Amino acid sequence: xxxxxxxxxxxxxxxxxxxxxxxxxxxxxxxxxxxxxxxxxxxxxxxxxxxxxxxxxxxxxxxxxxxxxxxxxxxxxxxxxxxxxxxxxxxxxxxxxxxxxxxxxxxxxxxxxxxxxxxxxxxxxxxxxxxxxxxxxxxxxxxxxxxxxxxxxxxxxxxxxxxxxxxxxxxxxxxxxxxxxxxxxxxxxxxxxxxxxxxxxxxxxxxxxxxxxxxxxxxxxxxxxxxxxxxxxxxxxxxxxxxxxxxxxxxxxxxxxxxxxxxxxxxxxxxxxxxxxxxxxxxxxxxxxxxxxxxxxxxxxxxxxxxxxxxxxxxxxxxxxxxxxxxxxxxxxxxxxxxxxxxxxxxxxxxxxxxxxxxxxxxxxxxxxxxxxxxxxxxxxxxxxxxxxxxxxxxxxxxxxxxxxxxxxx
Amino acid sequence: xxxxxxxxxxxxxxxxxxxxxxxxxxxxxxxxxxxxxxxxxxxxxxxxxxxxxxxxxxxxxxxxxxxxxxxxxxxxxxxxxxxxxxxxxxxxxxxxxxxxxxxxxxxxxxxxxxxxxxxxxxxxxxxxxxxxxxxxxxxxxxxxxxxxxxxxxxxxxxxxxxxxxxxxxxxxxxxxxxxxxxxxxxxxxxxxxxxxxxxxxxxxxxxxxxxxxxxxxxxxxxxxxxxxxxxxxxxxxxxxxxxxxxxxxxxxxxxxxxxxxxxxxxxxxxxxxxxxxxxxxxxxxxxxxxxxxxxxxxxxxxxxxxxxxxxxxxxxxxxxxxxxxxxxxxxxx
Numbered sequence: 001x002x003x004x005x006x007x008x009x010x011x012x013x014x015x016x017x018x019x020x021x022x023x024x025x026x027x028x029x030x031x032x033x034x035x036x037x038x039x040x041x042x043x044x045x046x047x048x049x050x051x052x053x054x055x056x057x058x059x060x061x062x063x064x065x066x067x068x069x070x071x072x073x074x075x076x077x078x079x080x081x082x083x084x085x086x087x088x089x090x091x092x093x094x095x096x097x098x099x100x101x102x103x104x105x106x107x108x109x110x111x112x113x114x115x116x117x118x119x120x121x122x123x124x125x126x127x128x129x130x131x132x133x134x135x136x137x138x139x140x141x142x143x144x145x146x147x148x149x150x151x152x153x154x155x156x157x158x159x160x161x162x163x164x165x166x167x168x169x170x171x172x173x174x175x176x177x178x179x180x181x182x183x184x185x186x187x188x189x190x191x192x193x194x195x196x197x198x199x200x201x202x203x204x205x206x207x208x209x210x211x212x213x214x215x216x217x218x219x220x221x222x223x224x225x226x227x228x229x230x231x232x233x234x235x236x237x238x239x240x241x242x243x244x245x246x247x248x249x250x251x252x253x254x255x256x257x258x259x260x261x262x263x264x265x266x267x268x269x270x271x272x273x274x275x276x277x278x279x280x281x282x283x284x285x286x287x288x289x290x291x292x293x294x295x296x297x298x299x300x301x302x303x304x305x306x307x308x309x310x311x312x313x314x315x316x317x318x319x320x321x322x323x324x325x326x327x328x329x330x331x332x333x334x335x336x337x338x339x340x341x342x343x344x345x346x347x348x349x350x351x352x353x354x355x356x357x358x359x360x361x362x363x364x365x366x367x368x369x370x371x372x373x374x375x376x377x378x379x380x381x382x383x384x385x386x387x388x389x390x391x392x393x394x395x396x397x398x399x400x401x402x403x404x405x406x407x408x409x410x
Numbered sequence: 411x412x413x414x415x416x417x418x419x420x421x422x423x424x425x426x427x428x429x430x431x432x433x434x435x436x437x438x439x440x441x442x443x444x445x446x447x448x449x450x451x452x453x454x455x456x457x458x459x460x461x462x463x464x465x466x467x468x469x470x471x472x473x474x475x476x477x478x479x480x481x482x483x484x485x486x487x488x489x490x491x492x493x494x495x496x497x498x499x500x501x502x503x504x505x506x507x508x509x510x511x512x513x514x515x516x517x518x519x520x521x522x523x524x525x526x527x528x529x530x531x532x533x534x535x536x537x538x539x540x541x542x543x544x545x546x547x548x549x550x551x552x553x554x555x556x557x558x559x560x561x562x563x564x565x566x567x568x569x570x571x572x573x574x575x576x577x578x579x580x581x582x583x584x585x586x587x588x589x590x591x592x593x594x595x596x597x598x599x600x601x602x603x604x605x606x607x608x609x610x611x612x613x614x615x616x617x618x619x620x621x622x623x624x625x626x627x628x629x630x631x632x633x634x635x636x637x638x639x640x641x642x643x644x645x646x647x648x649x650x651x652x653x654x655x656x657x658x659x660x661x662x663x664x665x666x667x668x669x670x671x672x673x674x675x676x677x678x679x680x681x682x683x684x685x686x687x688x689x690x691x692x693x694x695x696x697x698x699x700x701x702x703x704x705x706x707x708x709x710x711x712x713x714x715x716x717x718x719x720x721x722x723x724x725x726x727x728x729x730x731x732x733x734x735x736x737x738x739x740x741x742x743x
Contacts, residue, residue, distance in 0.1 A: 254677030381562030
């Protein structure tokens with residue numbers, strides 16, 4: 001459908017009330033999902049977590065928002081934002097825009113055209129993001145601002161200063177303040193080099209959330225592509241493919257992951273990719289089973305007879321009918337990926353310090369002399385637990401919403 | 411039945427080959443060359459001699475041959491259970507694994523027993539009291555247990571129940587106290603069990619949720635069946651209906667789940683054994699990876715993969731034997 005046709009459809013729309021189009025499958029699922037308070041609470045928790053991750057430098061930072069020295073104001077926190085911070089802000093902004101657009105589509109675009117419109121919107125957002133990332137890499141210089149603003153305030157040199165709620169950077173090393181329990185200054189205590197635990201928790205949320213998303217994105221795509229090919233073709237393709245699935249299932253995944261992480265250059269991206277390409281088997285088996293059932297049905301035969309390309313038959317005609325289990329699986333997969341990343345960091349295979357990650361913080365809970373630092377165990381562990389729990393709860397809720405029969409049966 | 415078994419065993423061959431191929435590929439694709447690791451700092455003193463030694467070693471270890479020749483040679487050794495020597499321990503890998511594997515197997519066996527003893531009654535009770543407060547309460551608690559990260563639980567247990575900071579109830583690490591070998595049998599056993607309490611607890615709690623859910627679902631399915639209604643109509647007591655009729659039918663699939671839990675158990679062992687310094691396969695694997703002990707890494711991956719595959723086969727066969735309705739057609743593969 002071309003842009004003009006879409007406009008035509010939008011102009012011809014039967015009325016502003018969405019009731020005239022009936023409800024889409026997604027809306028039905030959403031309505032079922034929102035019926036449970038636990039589901040809503042979990043979703044709100046995850047959204048808050050994303051907010052914290054996006055706004056991390058504004059919530060925990062040793063530089064003040066604004067400071068007045070010698071009569072002139074300056075804004076060190078904003079100046080110190082790096083390319084990654086801007087990238088995260090840009091992605092978050094695009095996410096909000098997309099969400100608004102999707103809501104708008106539901107009101108104003110005819111159901112059959114929504115896929116097309118959404119694809120264009122996603123494409124546009126992707127383009128903006130890609131251009132933005134390149135531009136940010138080029139334009140934002142790496143700044144090192146070593147000024148001790150708190151000393152300025154303490155010495156009275158600064159007339160006025162406004163700090164973030166948690167006025168400590170995540171990479172602070174202050175050996176005088178190491179391994180202190182929670183206090184009024186450090187709400188959740190300090191770690192082995194004197195960094196503020198709360199600040200590191202806030203910044204560490206970025207790793208956990210992004211690992212969950214990217215790893216599951218990769219495993220879903222790989223799983224769907226492989227599973228759909230196996231289910232559609234069956235026969236020899238299926239036989240060979242299932243051996244591959246069996247191999248991946250038999251090799252202990254976690255061990256495979258630590259092996260690869262330990263042997264290959266260590267970076268967040270590598271960790272995400274490795275978790276992604278080792279956890280696709282569940283999706284592949286779901287989709288394969290679904291496609292086995294679908295491939296004999298009339299609409300698939302029709303699509304093939306029309307001479308549509310394989311890509312179109314598989315992903316535009318068959319996939320929408322079998323995507324529900326993948327969605328549920330993805331939610332549980334995010335929880336699993338967050339757990340795996342935390343376990344990797346805990347064992348010392350995670351991102352290199354001083355980049356904060358919850359699992360690495362957790363590993364400091366018993367220090368080298370065997371002393372138990374409860375705040376370094378309790379708070380990062382609680383963060384991992386609550387995040388994993390929230391994603392698992394959303395997964396459960398989604399599964400119940402997608403398949404109401406299950407809820408009634410169980 | 412026999413032909414099904416034979417076909418399944420034949421089907422394992424390509425999968426096993428795939429596992430070895432993958433393990434081999436990873437060890438060869440990894441950056442960093444084992445020869446450089448062996449050379450040591452003195453090689454920098456005399457470059458020409460170092461190059462000679464390097465070349466000699468390359469020949470010695472067969473690294474000058476094409477990759478596929480190396481693979482076939484390695485595979486030949488693997489089939490004869492020869493995984494070479496561990497670089498760190500300077501001993502045959504097979505001997506090392508022979509020492510470590512029983513520890514992990516015993517640990518997991520105890521864990522399985524604990525999981526089943528807790529989950530079977532919980533699941534049955536939850537199904538019988540469907541939608542009652544016990545059902546809903548237990549499912550909430552179990553769901554939370556399922557989401558608890560094991561390294562957190564392990565760390566908390568160590569922190570609060572060992573050492574001097576809080577309660578000093580359990581030993582923090584290892585499998586036995588010093589000089590435990592000199593103890594008579596029962597004190598020795600007691601000492602061993604005492605050391606196993608915390609690792610087993612960390613290894614099991616997540617399994618409670620999974621298994622209880624399966625038991626409960628199976629029981630609910632069966633309790634709705636006509637034969638249960640018939641049994642009730644005959645006037646049989648609740649206990650007989652539940653245990654002699656419904657439970658027997660729901661327990662079969664639950665037993666076979668054991669095999670699918672195996673791979674997950676191995677992953678759990680890596681984490682739990684590293685936290686509690688239990689000298690099993692998991693710790694061996696972890697240490698081998700951190701010290702780049704290639705031979706051990708390859709052996710652990712191959713052996714664990716093979717054991718998992720055997721577990722899956724056993725599960726399918728056990729399932730087929732236990733339930734005569736299972737057909738052995740092609741689609742069952």
